[in-house]
Amino acid sequence: xxxxxxxxxxxxxxxxLELWPRASAWLEQRGQHLRLELVSMSDSPDGYMNALDHLxxxxxxxxxxxxxxxxxxxxxxxxxxxxPLHMGVPVSNPLSAEPLPVLRLSDLEGQRIHIxxxxxxxxxxxxxxxxxxxxxxxxxxxxxxxxxxxxxxAANGDxxxxxxxxxxxxxxxxxxxxxxxxxxxxxxxxxxxxxxxVRQFVEAMTAVR
Numbered sequence: 001x002x003x004x005x006x007x008x009x010x011x012x013x014x015x016x017l018e019l020w021p022r023a024s025a026w027l028e029q030r031g032q033h034l035r036l037e038l039v040s041m042s043d044s045p046d047g048y049m050n051a052l053d054h055l056x057x058x059x060x061x062x063x064x065x066x067x068x069x070x071x072x073x074x075x076x077x078x079x080x081x082x083x084p085l086h087m088g089v090p091v092s093n094p095l096s097a098e099p100l101p102v103l104r105l106s107d108l109e110g111q112r113i114h115i116x117x118x119x120x121x122x123x124x125x126x127x128x129x130x131x132x133x134x135x136x137x138x139x140x141x142x143x144x145x146x147x148x149x150x151x152x153x154a155a156n157g158d159x160x161x162x163x164x165x166x167x168x169x170x171x172x173x174x175x176x177x178x179x180x181x182x183x184x185x186x187x188x189x190x191x192x193x194x195x196x197x198v199r200q201f202v203e204a205m206t207a208v209r
Contacts (some may be wrong), residue, residue, distance in 0.1 A: 001195035002035045006062040009050040010145055016063040025202035032200055056191040060198050065163045065184045067121040077187040085127055085182045088162035088173040090154045096174040103178045110136035114160040115196050117141045123184040126163045
């Protein structure tokens with residue numbers, strides 16, 4: 001049996017793929033055999049995010065950040081972990097050259113910062129509330145993360161609130177930790193009525209996460 005996993009340039013499912021060898025071994029020990037197939041998708045609105053509305057059709061599962069308070073997709077989510085929100089700083093921005101182990105909120109004064117719109121994710125909303133109090137910060141709303149959004153920031157020097165999930169976000173961006181206690185949940189998205197293959201996959205991931 002095969003499980004099709006959606007991946008994209010901005011959503012490579014690295015944490016899930018790191019768990020897969022252990023999950024596969026767990027299945028093998030129980031006489032179950034699954035093949036994991038990676039399905040590459042675009043980060044455009046009609047690509048990866050659209051697939052989350054139709055799990056079980058083009059792909060079976062996906063892995064992405066999520067908000068328990070704002071789960072808007074017609075699927076189930078298994079939490080695999082949580083990751084701190086960082087700041088994506090273009091190499092063209094002088095802040096990227098600073099030898100700072102962590103960014104303080106005061107370091108962000110006067111910056112333009114791209115962040116998802118209010119109401120999509122409680123972690124992003126907490127970050128927005130903190131950034132809103134920093135003098136001179138201009139918040140730029142974005143509908144979703146796309147490579148074009150990162151390219152625009154890299155070109156004009158704007159910062160972007162970054163979900164890293166253990167991977168780099170853009171070759172022209174430095175990912176810098178921020179002195180705030182804001183984390184985002186990361187999970188496995190799967191259909192409300194999963195196939196037998198997906199059911200086994202979720203069971204294995206639950207066991208090894």
